[in-house]
Amino acid sequence: MAHIAIIGGGIAGLATAYYLQKKREVTGASLDYTLIESDTRFGGKIITRTIDDFVIEGGPDSLVTTKPWGVALCRELGLDNELIPTNDYKRGIFVLNKGKLVEFPGGFRLAIPTEFVPFAVSPLISPLGKLRMGLDLFIHPRQETGDESLASFVRRRLGQEALDKIAGPMMAGIYMADPERMSIQSTFPQFLEMERQHGSLIKAMQRAKKNRPVNGAANGKPQPMFLSLKGGLNDLVKALVSRLEGRLCLGQRVAAIRSTNPGFEIRFDDVSQPPITADAVVLAVPAYTAAQLVESFLPPLAQLLAKIRYVSTATISLGYRRADVIDQHNFGGFGFLIPKSEKRKLAACTWTSTKFDGRAPNNDILLRAFVGGDGQEKVVKLPDNELLSLVRAEIADLMGVTAKPIICQIFRWVKGNPQYDVDHLARVEQMKEIAQQATGLYLTGSAYLGIGIPDCVKDAMLTADSIFEQLNSNA
Ligand SMILES: Cc1cc2nc3c(=O)[nH]c(=O)nc-3n(C[C@H](O)[C@H](O)[C@H](O)COP(=O)(O)OP(=O)(O)OC[C@H]3O[C@@H](n4cnc5c(N)ncnc54)[C@H](O)[C@@H]3O)c2cc1C
Known part of the structure; x- marks a missing residue:
């Protein structure tokens, strides 16, 4: 029986496991897999916290509908009735222009x-x-x-x-x-x-x-621009995990991979865990981690992987009593974006409870501020109280909202956002080619062919296809 090790339990690793399993069902192939995640929960960047009926997304909050793979996966997993659309009739997006919020003209x-x-x-x-x-x-x-x-x-x-x-x-x-x-x-x-x-x-x-x-x-x-899930996007993670039949290892960081040609040996940070062997390895981890893991047996690939830059960001969700803020701002839109030329610490702000129904209790308002990104990463490192003060000051200045939030949740994504610099695609093609030559090594996830969840799901599907092709050609 072929054994596949999938390293990384974000959406890319989870979806790869799911599609491998699905193909196994269809083909009757003799295959099993182990999914290894270093964190104590699955989902990676997908994390939802529900606090006092506020549904707070720490990372992604929506699935774009023009790329169908994310929504299709939700439907396949029986989440059809859980999908919720953006309130597109309130779609206005604003941009900060000379210190004032100006609505993007319609028809853009x-x-x-x-x-x-x-x-x-x-x-x-x-x-x-x-x-x-x-x-x-x-x-x-x-x-x-x-x-x-x-x-x-x-x-x-x-x-x-x-x-x-x-x-x-x-x-x-x-x-x-x-x-x-x-x-x-x-x-x-x-x-x-x-x-x-x-x-x-x-x-x-x-x-x-x-x-x-x-x-x-x-x-x-009418097709909404984006969809999400009533309970938050972590419900996609839960639904996926509940379907997986392979061995799932949580809280175990892979420290090293050794090529045993054919196959691989995988070692854990926790040395009391015995190494496992695998016929193929799927790296669904950030590119810089993938670089460390292949360094010993594929240095040219490691060098290319290390070239993918990552930047740090943070999201700060603030919940308010509607009565405390509604005189100060009308929240009539999905939020606003801030051009760099405005020289602000805030990068953007989503008016979450306008964008989606059910994100805040009826009498309340939820918004989510973004900081960090290329050239603005220092802010992400501020201690919680300083970061919160900074965001509140920006929100007071730009939206007139001075009320005290009743809840606040900060999520930091240190080196969490891959950057697709010029010639990225050519480098990815080269990486995939090198990985293919090392029979049984696969790269998937947001570092390569699309950062969104739908892109990661599509890439996971293609990764599962490639593994099966390889297995068939070996048979
Ligand atoms: C703030 C923010 C907002 C976003 N908004 C959206 C949005 O609205 N819509 C959208 O489609 N996308 C959005 N994205 C992008 C999307 O969330 C990510 O690109 C996607 O979730 C990445 O999935 P992944 O599986 O490739 O990586 P990750 O989610 O990073 O998963 C990688 C996993 O590998 C694990 N790992 C790392 N090293 C090891 C190791 N050595 N051993 C074992 N496990 C390891 C990590 O713990 C992690 O769980 C957003 C991202 C951020 C940060």
Whole structure:
């Protein structure tokens, strides 16, 4: 019987185990697996805390619906009735502009205007900036192939103001990244394709809009932008774990892997734990940990893995009595983003109880502030009381909310956000190639082909497929 060791019990490791098991059921293959997680809980970045009926997400809070794999997995696990949509009728997103919160004009899809009137009357972009964005209709596509930074791409097509005020906070904000370093190819390849096919992003968006069913509807039903789970995303983790039949090891850190060619020997931090052997190893851990684990038998791979930079972030959730804050702010939207040029300590803030129903008791409000990211990491290290004071001061200044929160939860993600720098994709292809040559070694998770949960689920599915292909070719 083939034995697979999956190291890392975040969504990537859990989903890999699940799809391996599913394929085993279908094929009747003789295979088992051990899933090893160093923490005392499964889920990695996915963590939900329910306190006094506030549902607080420490890491991810939603599944984007345009990438179907996350939602499909929830449905497959019987969580269909637990899925909740974003309240898209309250969708407004604000951006800090010269110290004031200004709503993004309607009709924007990421950084690109698709409707003329809301864009033309928006105070967010200056008249010159708007004119420059319109030049996208006439600027020739870039001739060179290959990657470029998000900043270079947006500056080239839509101008500096669109980069500073829209694309930077909105697109780089998702990755907590510096747009000057972030790869457009690895993060928003659809924009490169739009430029290539239509010669203009605005034209491409308008054509796509024409072809889209009314309200973005699928089968007559409007499709929400994001979905989550009533009880929080940790319910996905619980559902996955409850289905897994393999050996699950919690609280055991893998310290080293030795290639025994064929196969591997896996050693634990806790030396009283005997090493285990495996025919194949799936590394579903951060790239810097993967680098340490392969160093002894695949130094070139370790070097490439170590090149993937990570930045630290933190989320600070604050719950308020509605009566204490409602005169101070109306929370009419999903929250706001802050461009770097505004020189604030806060990166963004989600008005969680507006974005999703059921995140706070009826009479209360929940919001979630983000700090850290590329170039802003020092803040993450502040002690709790200082971090809380800083966030409260920012919220008072920007939203006028001075009330004392009734609850506060801080989650720090030290070296938690992988950065897809320019040429990331080429490096990942190289890594996967090297790993493939070392028969039985697989890399999966947010470091490689997409940071979102849906991307991790898709990559896990492909990893399970590759393991089966390899097993079949060995048979
Ligand atoms: C603040 C924040 C907000 C986010 N928001 C969203 C969102 O709204 N939607 C979305 O789709 N995505 C979001 N993401 C991204 C998404 O949550 C992550 O990319 C994804 O959960 C990563 O999954 P993973 O399994 O690759 O890694 P991880 O979750 O990091 O899991 C890796 C696991 O490996 C374990 N491990 C590490 N070393 C060892 C070792 N030596 N031995 C054994 N185990 C080890 C770790 O303990 C961890 O559990 C967000 C991320 C953050 C930080």
